[in-house]
Amino acid sequence: MGKGRSKHQGLPDPIEMYHPHLAKKRKVDDDDEKPSKRKRGDKKSKAAPVVPEKKGGKASKQVNGTKSKPTAAAAPSKKAAKDSAPKQKASGKKAPLPSDSDEGSDDDMEWEDEDEGVAEGKLSAVDFMGSSDEEDLGSNDEPDLDSDSENSVYDSGDDEARPIFSDDDLSGSDAEEQLTAANIAGLTRKLDLQIAQEAEEAEAEFQEQITTNIGADEAKPFVIGAATTDEDATKALTSLTPDLALLRTRINDVVRVLEDFSNLCEAGRSRTDYTDQIIADVSAYYGYSPYLAEKLFHLFSPSEALSFFEANETPRPLVIRTNTLKTHRRDLAQVLINRGVTLEPIGKWSKVGLQVFESQVPLGATPEYLAGHYILQAASSFLPVMALAPQENERCLDMAAAPGGKTTYMAALMKNTGCIFANDANKNRAKGLIGNIHRLGVKNTIVCNYDAREFPKIIGGFDRVLLDAPCSGTGVIAKDASVKTNKTEKDFLKLPHLQKQLLLAAIDSVDHNSKTGGYIVYSTCSVTVEENEGVVEYALRKRPNVKLVDTGLTFGVEGFASFRGKTFNEKMKMTRRYYPHKYNVDGFYVAKFRKIGPSPVGATSTIVEDTEEVEEESGAMEIDEEGNEKEKTVGGLFEWSEDEEDKKMIEKSLKRYKRKKGIDPRADPSKAGTKGKKADEAEEQEETAPKEGNTEKPEAATNGEKKKKEKPAKSKSDKKDKPSKSKGFVRVSKKA
Numbered sequence: 001m002g003k004g005r006s007k008h009q010g011l012p013d014p015i016e017m018y019h020p021h022l023a024k025k026r027k028v029d030d031d032d033e034k035p036s037k038r039k040r041g042d043k044k045s046k047a048a049p050v051v052p053e054k055k056g057g058k059a060s061k062q063v064n065g066t067k068s069k070p071t072a073a074a075a076p077s078k079k080a081a082k083d084s085a086p087k088q089k090a091s092g093k094k095a096p097l098p099s100d101s102d103e104g105s106d107d108d109m110e111w112e113d114e115d116e117g118v119a120e121g122k123l124s125a126v127d128f129m130g131s132s133d134e135e136d137l138g139s140n141d142e143p144d145l146d147s148d149s150e151n152s153v154y155d156s157g158d159d160e161a162r163p164i165f166s167d168d169d170l171s172g173s174d175a176e177e178q179l180t181a182a183n184i185a186g187l188t189r190k191l192d193l194q195i196a197q198e199a200e201e202a203e204a205e206f207q208e209q210i211t212t213n214i215g216a217d218e219a220k221p222f223v224i225g226a227a228t229t230d231e232d233a234t235k236a237l238t239s240l241t242p243d244l245a246l247l248r249t250r251i252n253d254v255v256r257v258l259e260d261f262s263n264l265c266e267a268g269r270s271r272t273d274y275t276d277q278i279i280a281d282v283s284a285y286y287g288y289s290p291y292l293a294e295k296l297f298h299l300f301s302p303s304e305a306l307s308f309f310e311a312n313e314t315p316r317p318l319v320i321r322t323n324t325l326k327t328h329r330r331d332l333a334q335v336l337i338n339r340g341v342t343l344e345p346i347g348k349w350s351k352v353g354l355q356v357f358e359s360q361v362p363l364g365a366t367p368e369y370l371a372g373h374y375i376l377q378a379a380s381s382f383l384p385v386m387a388l389a390p391q392e393n394e395r396c397l398d399m400a401a402a403p404g405g406k407t408t409y410m411a412a413l414m415k416n417t418g419c420i421f422a423n424d425a426n427k428n429r430a431k432g433l434i435g436n437i438h439r440l441g442v443k444n445t446i447v448c449n450y451d452a453r454e455f456p457k458i459i460g461g462f463d464r465v466l467l468d469a470p471c472s473g474t475g476v477i478a479k480d481a482s483v484k485t486n487k488t489e490k491d492f493l494k495l496p497h498l499q500k501q502l503l504l505a506a507i508d509s510v511d512h513n514s515k516t517g518g519y520i521v522y523s524t525c526s527v528t529v530e531e532n533e534g535v536v537e538y539a540l541r542k543r544p545n546v547k548l549v550d551t552g553l554t555f556g557v558e559g560f561a562s563f564r565g566k567t568f569n570e571k572m573k574m575t576r577r578y579y580p581h582k583y584n585v586d587g588f589y590v591a592k593f594r595k596i597g598p599s600p601v602g603a604t605s606t607i608v609e610d611t612e613e614v615e616e617e618s619g620a621m622e623i624d625e626e627g628n629e630k631e632k633t634v635g636g637l638f639e640w641s642e643d644e645e646d647k648k649m650i651e652k653s654l655k656r657y658k659r660k661k662g663i664d665p666r667a668d669p670s671k672a673g674t675k676g677k678k679a680d681e682a683e684e685q686e687e688t689a690p691k692e693g694n695t696e697k698p699e700a701a702t703n704g705e706k707k708k709k710e711k712p713a714k715s716k717s718d719k720k721d722k723p724s725k726s727k728g729f730v731r732v733s734k735k736a
């Protein structure tokens with residue numbers, strides 16, 4: 001972390017919700033700061049912004065071309081973030097946590113140490129100086145976005161390590177005193193002063209805004225039909241460098257209209273006119289592709305959508321997770337404070353997280369980091385693991401595990417007992433996973449490198465399975481702004497398809513008879529419905545042997561029970577959505593299932609053998625007459641041809657089985673031997689079905705290995721026939 005100070009904001013306090021009045025005021029401030037931008041004299045305040053000719057027309061094209069957000073756009077968001085704190089403090093309250101708010105006092109809770117014990121004798125001198133020499137400093141926690149991008153996947157898990165500064169002396173101070181007095185109290189006093197001052201300013205601004213806006217509020221904003229009346233404004237919005245202040249004003253105006261449509265709409269204009277307008281403007285102002293701007297806009301009310309887009313312009317707080325296999329949070333905090341790090345517990349909901357406000361040292365290179373006492377990990381990444389709640393001595397699977405932020409947290413909760421299979425299909429990312437496992441002293445984990453869709457065939461019977469799925473990353477735009485423009489419609493068809501297959505594999509890998517578990521957690525760092533509720537809905541229909549259960553997470557917005565005409569399972573509300581503007585965490589989704597019966601016979605998931613097949617199956621979304629996405633009756637995204645798929649899979653398995661037994665699969669079964677097709681099929685299904693009720697299968701990985709080795713003839717010949725169609729995954733070692 002650099003020397004700059006991050007916003008004082010305990011997680012998951014909400015950041016500012018969008019208020020058109022204040023945003024408008026901020027816009028005026030911005031204009032004041034940049035007087036040369038637009039010289040329209042007193043016309044400025046009433047300049048009615050003009051509609052670009054077409055949605056996604058010139059204006060958005062120009063801005064979309066630029067990668068980072070223009071300065072004029074960044075200015076209001078910083079100010080917005082600043083404004084939010086005083087509002088909370090001014091009323092003498094911290095922003096409430098949905099379900100924690102009534103628990104004890106902050107002081108009691110926040111430094112309460114984690115439940116997880118620390119293994120004895122862990123802090124030897126050798127450990128302390130760092131034994132993780134196999135690790136690439138500062139990179140192991142960092143999502144490998146290059147290799148991810150190959151697969152269009154994002155990992156919100158770990159934050160990147162920071163550059164190196166000098167180390168301070170550890171010794172010579174009363175650390176406890178420093179922690180409580182010098183650090184927290186001092187920090188609090190300073191912040192209180194600052195906050196009080198800001199509160200006064202905000203209040204004054206707000207009052208002024210109310211006064212100056214009374215007239216404006218009463219008048220209908222003239223935003224849609226303005227094109228013919230204000231040529232300057234037209235030019236300003238469609239030229240190579242659109243006037244961002246004007247765009248912003250129009251965005252604000254349209255939000256006001258949409259939120260009070262019957263009173264404020266212009267005659268003859270529909271909601272769709274306004275919605276199209278604001279989506280085009282948001283796309284231009286924040287630099288999103290029109291396609292993604294529209295998709296994200298529809299997740300929220302207009303003003304909340306603006307809060308979401310605004311929150312994506314500021315980074316989330318830097319958070320570290322205490323590795324309770326090696327230390328306690330209080331001890332770690334004390335040592336880091338001695339090194340010049342200003343930090344504080346992230347909130348009552350986590351006993352292991354610390355939010356870092358500022359640091360004199362690089363957090364990715366301290367002796368404590370090297371010794372594995374903590375990992376840089378986004379707060380949202382804690383949530384799926386907390387929902388999974390792995391228990392000691394269980395057998396768990398992390399299906400898409402690299403670089404290991406969640407695996408290592410699971411290991412800590414399990415106190416290094418039991419066994420975790422940590423899998424990732426990407427070999428390079430799996431290396432980072434191994435690095436983190438070593439550094440953090442995880443000893444109960446086996447790393448493997450499969451396409452996780454194969455897992456039920458490799459080894460099953462897990463007590464719990466985490467599927468932190470590859471996704472589009474729409475929840476982590478603040479971290480990776482390229483998502484704004486590089487995700488296409490195709491991604492939102494292909495990814496859900498993969499996610500569905502992975503989720504079925506996750507379900508089929510769990511032992512429904514597990515004495516302690518039988519749970520599956522599905523998570524993504526995306527906020528789109530196709531990648532979340534759409535996938536969960538599919539799994540619920542395809543696997544009636546699972547049901548949704550409470551995630552156990554104490555905050556989060558309910559999942560959608562319906563969305564734009566599509567109705568989901570009523571239990572969908574038990575799933576949880578996380579938004580940057582609401583909780584100041586990355587956008588995230590968490591669903592928890594309980595497996596209540598065996599998977600259907602022969603239900604081991606299939607791997608689609610080539611990309612063409614994926615595309616054919618996935619490209620099945622259609623748009624209805626109102627422009628809404630809807631499923632096709634056959635082969636749609638939400639209604640993928642399941643029976644066909646099962647049939648194909650069973651046929652493939654049967655052929656494979658026959659080949660294994662030395663029977664020509666094309667031969668007529670009545671002539672080939674004593675076994676009929678049905679008998680073969682039943683036997684095959686028995687073999688390929690997940691082995692429920694058996695939690696101890698130490699040899700199963702080897703079996704899987706054997707099975708894989710028997711297949712290459714097929715896949716090799718397939719590859720020869722179709723050289724250009726690769727699954728996109730490199731598998732080197734199949735050894736678990």
Ligand SMILES: C[S@@+](CC[C@H](N)C(=O)[O-])C[C@H]1O[C@@H](n2cnc3c(N)ncnc32)[C@H](O)[C@@H]1O
Pocket residue numbers: 151153154155156157158381399400401402403404405406407423424425426429450451452453468469470471
């Ligand atoms: C969101 S990231 C996982 C982050 C990880 N859980 C953590 O907390 O550090 C998704 C991962 O899925 C992996 N992946 C993509 N497709 C996969 C597949 N078919 N099977 C297994 N892993 C896959 C990617 O390589 C990527 O590492």
